[in-house]
Structures are given as structure tokens and as C-alpha cells.
Amino acid sequence: MGKLARDVAVIGVGQTRFGEHWNLTFRELGIEAGFRAMEDAGISSSRIEALYTGTMSSGLFLNQEHVSAMIAEVVGLTENQIPATRIEAAGASGGLAFHQAILDVASGLHDIVVVGGAEKMSDVVSNVATEFVASGADQAWEGLFGATMPSLFALMARKHMHDHGTTKEHLAHVAVKNHVHGAKNPLAQFQREITMDMAVNAAMVADPLGMYDCAPSSDGSASLVLCDMKTAKELSDNPIRVAGTGQGSDSLSLANREEITSMRSTVAASRRAYEMAGVGPGDIKVAEVHDSYTISEIIAIEDLGFFKKGDGGFATERGETALNSTITVNPSGGLKARGHPLGATGIAQINELVIQLRGDAGDRQVKDANIGLAHNIGGTGGTAVVNILEVV
Amino acid sequence: MAVARHWRNQDQRYNLAGTHCKVCGGHFFPKTSMCPTCHRRSMGKLERFQFSGNGTISSYTIIHDGMPQYSSQVPYVIAYIDLEEGDHIIGQIVDCEPSEVEIGKGVEMVFRKLSEEGRSGTIQYGFKFRLTM
Amino acid sequence: MRSGIVSYGVYIPRYRIYPAEIGRVWGQDGEAMGKALGVEAKSVPAPDEDAATISVMAARRALARSSIDPKDIGAIFVGSESHPYAVKPTATIVSAAIGATPVMTGADLEFACKAGTAGFQSCLGLVNSDDEQIPIRYALAIGADTSQGAPGNALEYSASAGGVALIVGKEKVIAEVCLTMSYTTDTPDFWRREGMMYPSHAERFTGVPAYFKHVEMGARQIMDGMGTKASDYDYAVFHQPNGKFPLKISKSLGFEKEQIMAGLWTPKIGNTYSASMMMGLAGILDLAKSGDKILAVSYGSGAGSDGFHLEVTDLISEYPRSKAPLVSEAAANGIEIDYATYSKFRKKLKMEGE
Structure with missing residues (x-):
């Protein structure tokens, strides 16, 4: 229980820039990230034994399902008829695809697999995207009744403010900090800083969440190469080991939870990952957490045990989550600044950890980063995936 | 068109009909085929239960960027409501200025239009809430 | 009963x-x-x-x-x-x-x-x-x-x-209904054709030959049938397309203002159409006592009137209006x-x- 049958490591990562790629198709986005990851790993596509793809909603956004076969085809993997699987868990699709690939390799079924995540959101207008994104929550009992995805997080935010004294400024600090980080990330959608004034006084989306409290809609793809540790050491000088992986679930609907200022799925997934890794929150130097909304980052850093319940907003205000402070949270810019192409997000998070743990992060490098955590949720937390990576 | 999908939820949406578990006494909305507390022990011990529609606002938000079906109602209020018989529900608060809504205020159920499938399609009706006077 | x-x-x-x-x-x-x-x-x-x-x-x-x-x-x-x-x-x-x-x-x-x-x-x-x-x-x-x-x-x-x-x-x-009768003719004073968003009306034609004639005849045939006169009623309510027509018709039928004020709601909320006279009747039932007699006459363009003679029963005293x-x-x-x-x-x- 709670152990992988064999050690697994990441040996290559690749990502497109996230943003509005008007001239690129879903296929082209997938190819770009996939090839970069294989190039980074220094392997040819003929070595790939299986493919996992995390995509939330190609059916709604592109009217195209069965994208596992599509990606396999475009990355040139159909020659050997390798298993190609699409994983869907709304915004956690990427993180969960990674989790599933870990289980695959650890089981011994395959030695080298590629995991991708991709989403193409810019082909639909914004109010249609609002409706599609809301399908990650409960359409029958939330969406039909007018609840958008940001509004569900706004309910969490208002309650968190009411119960713990979190403020609108605390939320703004999350956005400002993530934009500072994003400005240092050449693959981020928004490579510019914002001011507190901009964040606090932005147009409201779902009160108390304003425009800068919400991650954008994005096009993008991220990919990585995962293999067993023995193969990893043959192929790579700096494999990054999967120390722990955990997944948790909760009700699809927010209304079916007793508590909305904490996500039980995150708490459970992180407990499983910490136990497998044999580490605790205090050991984590760098974390990529799911800040689809600023309140999600505050709730996440509490649920992951970095700060005590209710202190997430205050800790952010104190600067404890900024680059090279107590714990660096979202050095990539997070979903807020890096961008949030739903299915690609979870893979981009892993890629950022790999880059940080290799010491290749340049201006945004977390000093002495030797262990990192990625946290990816779907919907309002119906699914949570936590992965812990470490330097070998 | 998704006529049947909406039709089969009518009783729940029109009447706030959920489930009462005769084992633990819990009340649940939406209706469930298995009590989330008693699990298998609840099989055959569940019955339809109509909530009163009275509750208390536990959290709320004022939506400025709404679902397409709600564009003529923006800004509109969505609340997380504690129902008086137990369980929670997400619902719209209508017939008030958004500034009147506060955590802790009481609400009662009203019957409203939820959506329509275009101008030629069916209309979906169901519960919303308003502040108790 | x-x-x-x-x-x-x-x-x-x-x-x-x-x-x-x-x-x-x-x-x-x-x-x-x-x-x-x-x-x-x-x-x-x-x-x-x-x-x-x-x-x-x-x-x-x-x-x-x-x-x-x-x-x-x-x-x-x-x-x-x-x-x-x-x-x-x-x-x-x-x-x-x-x-x-x-x-x-x-x-x-x-x-x-x-x-x-x-x-x-x-x-x-x-x-x-x-x-x-x-x-x-x-x-x-x-x-x-x-x-x-x-x-x-x-x-x-x-x-x-x-x-x-x-x-x-x-x-x-x-409230018992002791008599109800209608008065109906084919009088096109107000209409809406299929598919049209708004109704049309014949302006002043909606008055004398339409509303006033039908409401008056409707009221009179109830009073004739019951053998009553205006002063026998505690309350009267007539369809109220506006705040003026019901005042005018009630006066010509011999009713005093006090008899109709409890049922006059169009001045406050406008004409609720199919609910109009019924709203007035509800307003009367909100304060009626046992034994009260009510004359109620609705009007529908096209045209017709439905008249009712109602008598409030003893049960009104225990009727839970406040619910x-x-x-x-x-x-x-x-x-x-x-x-x-x-x-x-x-x-x-x-x-x-x-």
C-alpha cells in the first residue's frame, strides 16, 4: 500500500508558450510540446511505448473527441500502434494523466511513456467558454441555476473571508505575486507585472473575485517523457524522481460538501503523496499549486499544510509564498500568469518543477530546490492530484 | 434539445424534492439512490422528501460575468444556502438589490424560469430563492 | 352548503x-x-x-x-x-x-x-x-x-x-357563489393575432360598447337574478383595465366608493389582465367578514363579462389568511x-x- 512497485523519473519536458494561438491547431500545439519533450529527453519517437493525454473538453471546444488517437498520430506514434489514452478530470486532466502514467511505468507494463496535456480554448467566444468551463462543475444542479465556475470559487472566497478574515487585498497579493513570477517565464501567457491597485480595483467577475483573481482562457500544450529509474539513468544525466503521487476525490457539486473553505480532495491527495514520499509540507521548497482563482491558491496552501487554516491569505500578504521566501509558490506564474489551457496545466506544473529541480529556471530559480510539489484540481475540487518530485 | 434530461429532474427542480434516509434520518438534495452516510444499509429505506425551501445564506456571490442564459439578469446573486432540514444547495437569490444580501440572512423558495432552449425550444422551470421579508 | x-x-x-x-x-x-x-x-x-x-x-x-x-x-x-x-x-x-x-x-x-x-x-x-x-x-x-x-x-x-x-x-x-352568469357578444375591441408580440385595440371603442356595456349587463343580470340592489352588497369589484373605468361603472350601477375601494388594485399595480378582477376579489376577501355579500364582475375583450354573487361564510373567521x-x-x-x-x-x- 502506498508505494510504487518501482522508481519512476521524468527525463524530458516540453511546452508551447501559453496564450492565444490564433494560427495553431490543437494538433500543432500537441506536436510542438511533444517534440520538445522528446528532444529534451534525447530520444526518438520509436522508443515511446505508450501515450497519455490530459484534455478536458476538446469535444465542447473543438467538436472533436478521441484526441488520444489524434495526438498519437500527429506525434508520429501510430507506427507501432502504441496504447494511447486520454484522461479527463476537468482542470486536473493533465495532473491525472501524469498520475496514471506513473502507475503504468511503475507497474512494469511500459518503460518509456509520453504524457501530454493540451487544450485549445480560443476558438469559442468568451461567454461560450464560460459555459464550457462550468461543465467541470455540476451542470444539473449548479450550471443550470446560473452558477459559473468563478462564482463557485467566489462562494468559497466570501466564506473564507467571513470565517478567517481573509481580505480582497490578500487575494490581490496572490495575483500580483504570480504576475511577478510570470514576468520571468518566457513560456507564460502574461509576462508582465500588475499593481495591487489594478488587481484590487479590476472589474468584478463574481464578487469578490475580479478579473485579476481569475486565470485566463488559453491555448497551449505541455508534454513530458516519463520512464523507470533504470532506463532514466541510462538516458539522462539529471532524471527527476517521482517521490510521491496521490489522488483524491470529492463531490462534483459544491453544495454536497459540508465545508467549502477547504478541499477534502486536496487534503487526501497530499496526504497520500506525502506518505509515499516520506516527507511533509515543511520539506517542500517549491510548489506549483492550482490557482485557477486567487482564492484557490490560498485554500491550496492551507490544505497542503504549508500554512495553517485561515492563514493562507495573511501568509501571502507577508510575502511568504514569493520567490525564495518561506516556500516558493507558483514560480512559473501559476495558472494566473502562465495561463490555463485546462488539460495542459497539470503537465506544465510538473515541467516547471523539473526545470526548477534541475536548476535550469534562470531568473525565477528557487535556490536549493531539491524537492517540489505540484497540485492540480478539477472543477471545484471534485478531483485533486498531488505529485512530489525530487532531485535524484 | 435535451427535453428528457430536464423532464426527469422536474420534481426535484419544481418542488425541491430530495431524499430522506429512514436509517439515519438525514435529508439530502438532490435526490440520491444511496444515503451518503448509511451506504448499503440505506437500500430500500429511502423515501422522497420535499424540503420546505426555507434556509439561510452561508455564502454568496454577485455575478457580473454570467452564464449565457442569465445575461438579462446580470448582475445576479448566487448563494450557498443551508436548508433548514439539513444539506445545502446552490441557488439564485432574486427580487432584491445585491447589496441587501448578507451571510446569515434567511431565504425562501420561489418558482422561476431557469433557462430555455432557444426561442422555439422548451422552457426549464425550477427553484430560486428570495430573502424572507 | x-x-x-x-x-x-x-x-x-x-x-x-x-x-x-x-x-x-x-x-x-x-x-x-x-x-x-x-x-x-x-x-x-x-x-x-x-x-x-x-x-x-x-x-x-x-x-x-x-x-x-x-x-x-x-x-x-x-x-x-x-x-x-x-x-x-x-x-x-x-x-x-x-x-x-x-x-x-x-x-x-x-x-x-x-x-x-x-x-x-x-x-x-x-x-x-x-x-x-x-x-x-x-x-x-x-x-x-x-x-x-x-x-x-x-x-x-x-x-x-x-x-x-x-x-x-x-x-x-x-365564500359561496350564489349565482354566476355571463354576458357574451362578439365585439372586437382588443385583440392580438397569432405571432404578434403586442395586442391592438380599437381605442375609444373599448369603452362604451365594450367594457361598459358588458360589465353593466353582467352586473345587472346578477342583481336581477338575486333580487338585489347595489346597497345590498358590502363589496363590489369590477374588472379594472385602468383606475377610472371601475369607478365610473360602479357609480352608474349605484355603488358607493366605500364598497369598491377594498377591491381596487389597478391604481397600485396596473392591470394584471386575467388576474385583474380576481385580484380585487382577493383584496376584498383579505378583509371580509362572515355574511358579507360581494358582487364581482370580470370583463374580457372580445367580449364578455362573468358576474358572481358571493357570500362570505362563517369559516372565514378561522381561515389562516396570514399564511x-x-x-x-x-x-x-x-x-x-x-x-x-x-x-x-x-x-x-x-x-x-x-
Whole structure:
């Protein structure tokens, strides 16, 4: 229980820039990230034994399902008829695809697999995207009744403010900090800083969440190469080991939870990952957490045990989550600044950890980063995936 | 068109009909085929239960960027409501200025239009809430 | 005991627009227009309200004031000129939303502003029928509308929204119907063709040969039938397309202002069309005492009137009126909106894709 049958490591990562790629198709986005990851790993596509793809909603956004076969085809993997699987868990699709690939390799079924995540959101207008994104929550009992995805997080935010004294400024600090980080990330959608004034006084989306409290809609793809540790050491000088992986679930609907200022799925997934890794929150130097909304980052850093319940907003205000402070949270810019192409997000998070743990992060490098955590949720937390990576 | 999908939820949406578990006494909305507390022990011990529609606002938000079906109602209020018989529900608060809504205020159920499938399609009706006077 | 009203419930949307605001937009002296029509404000339905939601709210309030099992309601008639569907009954929506289904009948009625009272008469007929032939214990009559006047038309100052539900039966009756008769001719004073958004009317033709003639004849045949005169009634209520017509007709029939004020609601909320006279009747029942006699006459363009002689029973003393809003309470606390918001709420704006 709670152990992988064999050690697994990441040996290559690749990502497109996230943003509005008007001239690129879903296929082209997938190819770009996939090839970069294989190039980074220094392997040819003929070595790939299986493919996992995390995509939330190609059916709604592109009217195209069965994208596992599509990606396999475009990355040139159909020659050997390798298993190609699409994983869907709304915004956690990427993180969960990674989790599933870990289980695959650890089981011994395959030695080298590629995991991708991709989403193409810019082909639909914004109010249609609002409706599609809301399908990650409960359409029958939330969406039909007018609840958008940001509004569900706004309910969490208002309650968190009411119960713990979190403020609108605390939320703004999350956005400002993530934009500072994003400005240092050449693959981020928004490579510019914002001011507190901009964040606090932005147009409201779902009160108390304003425009800068919400991650954008994005096009993008991220990919990585995962293999067993023995193969990893043959192929790579700096494999990054999967120390722990955990997944948790909760009700699809927010209304079916007793508590909305904490996500039980995150708490459970992180407990499983910490136990497998044999580490605790205090050991984590760098974390990529799911800040689809600023309140999600505050709730996440509490649920992951970095700060005590209710202190997430205050800790952010104190600067404890900024680059090279107590714990660096979202050095990539997070979903807020890096961008949030739903299915690609979870893979981009892993890629950022790999880059940080290799010491290749340049201006945004977390000093002495030797262990990192990625946290990816779907919907309002119906699914949570936590992965812990470490330097070998 | 998704006529049947909406039709089969009518009783729940029109009447706030959920489930009462005769084992633990819990009340649940939406209706469930298995009590989330008693699990298998609840099989055959569940019955339809109509909530009163009275509750208390536990959290709320004022939506400025709404679902397409709600564009003529923006800004509109969505609340997380504690129902008086137990369980929670997400619902719209209508017939008030958004500034009147506060955590802790009481609400009662009203019957409203939820959506329509275009101008030629069916209309979906169901519960919303308003502040108790 | 004769059959009659067992319980009643009213619903009035909360939004209001004032004549001055309508006049401001159309370059008319709105205030003068309001005074001439006797309308201080009119109710406006929210964007998510229609005749079905209003009917359900009124029906639930009628049930809240009674101990009747909704399954004992054997018929539901919804009278409206603004049914949300051209084909598909409002009555079935109401029946499912109050738990009356499935052993029952129902239908939607249309007779301009008197479709609700046409339903009331149908209900009386059903509950009075031989139990073995038609086993219907209670029946529900609803008048509900979200009426529209064309932008800039005089109708726009009065056409409002509201609904009244009457539970009709032979048991637990709070107001017996001693006589009901109708007066009907083919008089096209007001109409709306299929597919048209707004109704048309024949202006001053709607007065003397239409409203006044039919209401007067309707009232007189009830008084003749009952052998009563105006002074025998504690209350009278007539259809109120505006605040002035009912005052005029009641005066010509010999009624004093005191007899009709309890039932005069159009000045506060506008003309609720199919609910109009029923709203007045509800306002009277809100304060009536045992033994009170009521003359009630509705009017529907096209044209006809339904007259009723009602007598309040002893059961009114224990009738739990406070379990649902009185007309005065439902009419209070309006939220004022401007013409732009009104246009948006009433779907007068051409939207993307339309």
C-alpha cells in the first residue's frame, strides 16, 4: 500500500508558450510540446511505448473527441500502434494523466511513456467558454441555476473571508505575486507585472473575485517523457524522481460538501503523496499549486499544510509564498500568469518543477530546490492530484 | 434539445424534492439512490422528501460575468444556502438589490424560469430563492 | 352548503415602473397620463418570470392557506393571454409544481382579461357535478398574466403582471357563489393575432360598447337574478383595465366608493389582465367578514363579462389568511426600475442572434 512497485523519473519536458494561438491547431500545439519533450529527453519517437493525454473538453471546444488517437498520430506514434489514452478530470486532466502514467511505468507494463496535456480554448467566444468551463462543475444542479465556475470559487472566497478574515487585498497579493513570477517565464501567457491597485480595483467577475483573481482562457500544450529509474539513468544525466503521487476525490457539486473553505480532495491527495514520499509540507521548497482563482491558491496552501487554516491569505500578504521566501509558490506564474489551457496545466506544473529541480529556471530559480510539489484540481475540487518530485 | 434530461429532474427542480434516509434520518438534495452516510444499509429505506425551501445564506456571490442564459439578469446573486432540514444547495437569490444580501440572512423558495432552449425550444422551470421579508 | 372559494392566493412581481418614466421616454406627460388612467405604478415581471411562474406562486400560496391535499385537486384551469407556450399547457406546469398530478384534468384558457374567471366558472361546474359521474372534489382556477402594451402605446402605462389562484370546492368554503352568469357578444375591441408580440385595440371603442356595456349587463343580470340592489352588497369589484373605468361603472350601477375601494388594485399595480378582477376579489376577501355579500364582475375583450354573487361564510373567521401574503402585502415593497431596465426585462431589446 502506498508505494510504487518501482522508481519512476521524468527525463524530458516540453511546452508551447501559453496564450492565444490564433494560427495553431490543437494538433500543432500537441506536436510542438511533444517534440520538445522528446528532444529534451534525447530520444526518438520509436522508443515511446505508450501515450497519455490530459484534455478536458476538446469535444465542447473543438467538436472533436478521441484526441488520444489524434495526438498519437500527429506525434508520429501510430507506427507501432502504441496504447494511447486520454484522461479527463476537468482542470486536473493533465495532473491525472501524469498520475496514471506513473502507475503504468511503475507497474512494469511500459518503460518509456509520453504524457501530454493540451487544450485549445480560443476558438469559442468568451461567454461560450464560460459555459464550457462550468461543465467541470455540476451542470444539473449548479450550471443550470446560473452558477459559473468563478462564482463557485467566489462562494468559497466570501466564506473564507467571513470565517478567517481573509481580505480582497490578500487575494490581490496572490495575483500580483504570480504576475511577478510570470514576468520571468518566457513560456507564460502574461509576462508582465500588475499593481495591487489594478488587481484590487479590476472589474468584478463574481464578487469578490475580479478579473485579476481569475486565470485566463488559453491555448497551449505541455508534454513530458516519463520512464523507470533504470532506463532514466541510462538516458539522462539529471532524471527527476517521482517521490510521491496521490489522488483524491470529492463531490462534483459544491453544495454536497459540508465545508467549502477547504478541499477534502486536496487534503487526501497530499496526504497520500506525502506518505509515499516520506516527507511533509515543511520539506517542500517549491510548489506549483492550482490557482485557477486567487482564492484557490490560498485554500491550496492551507490544505497542503504549508500554512495553517485561515492563514493562507495573511501568509501571502507577508510575502511568504514569493520567490525564495518561506516556500516558493507558483514560480512559473501559476495558472494566473502562465495561463490555463485546462488539460495542459497539470503537465506544465510538473515541467516547471523539473526545470526548477534541475536548476535550469534562470531568473525565477528557487535556490536549493531539491524537492517540489505540484497540485492540480478539477472543477471545484471534485478531483485533486498531488505529485512530489525530487532531485535524484 | 435535451427535453428528457430536464423532464426527469422536474420534481426535484419544481418542488425541491430530495431524499430522506429512514436509517439515519438525514435529508439530502438532490435526490440520491444511496444515503451518503448509511451506504448499503440505506437500500430500500429511502423515501422522497420535499424540503420546505426555507434556509439561510452561508455564502454568496454577485455575478457580473454570467452564464449565457442569465445575461438579462446580470448582475445576479448566487448563494450557498443551508436548508433548514439539513444539506445545502446552490441557488439564485432574486427580487432584491445585491447589496441587501448578507451571510446569515434567511431565504425562501420561489418558482422561476431557469433557462430555455432557444426561442422555439422548451422552457426549464425550477427553484430560486428570495430573502424572507 | 353551496360551492365556492375554499382558498385563494395572490402573486405580484416585485418590480415597478411609474407613468412619469414611461412618459419621459415617449415624450408624453406621463404623470398626467397616469392620473387620467388612475394608475400610479405598474408591476413588471422579472426576466425569469412568466405566466407559469406567477401561476405556480399564486397556487402555492392558495394551498399554504388550506389543509387540502393537492392530490384532491381534480382540475386546473389557467386563464391567461400570455401563456409562455402557444402549444403546451401552463396548467400542467402548475399541476406538477403543486403536486396535483396525475389523476386530474387541466387546460389553458384564453378570453382576454376574463380567462381566469371563465376557469372559476368551469371549476364550479365540475365540483358541483354528480360525484359519481365526475369525481372532482376540488378544482383550481388561476388568472395570471405578464401582459404587454406596445412601446409608446397608452396600454403601456397599465399593462402589468400578476396572478390569483382560487381553490374551488363544496367543502370548507369561505365564500359561496350564489349565482354566476355571463354576458357574451362578439365585439372586437382588443385583440392580438397569432405571432404578434403586442395586442391592438380599437381605442375609444373599448369603452362604451365594450367594457361598459358588458360589465353593466353582467352586473345587472346578477342583481336581477338575486333580487338585489347595489346597497345590498358590502363589496363590489369590477374588472379594472385602468383606475377610472371601475369607478365610473360602479357609480352608474349605484355603488358607493366605500364598497369598491377594498377591491381596487389597478391604481397600485396596473392591470394584471386575467388576474385583474380576481385580484380585487382577493383584496376584498383579505378583509371580509362572515355574511358579507360581494358582487364581482370580470370583463374580457372580445367580449364578455362573468358576474358572481358571493357570500362570505362563517369559516372565514378561522381561515389562516396570514399564511400567505395579503394583496396589500404582495403589492408593497416594489423595486422601481427605469425604462431601459423595463425594456430589458420585457425582452423589448433585439438581442444577438435574434
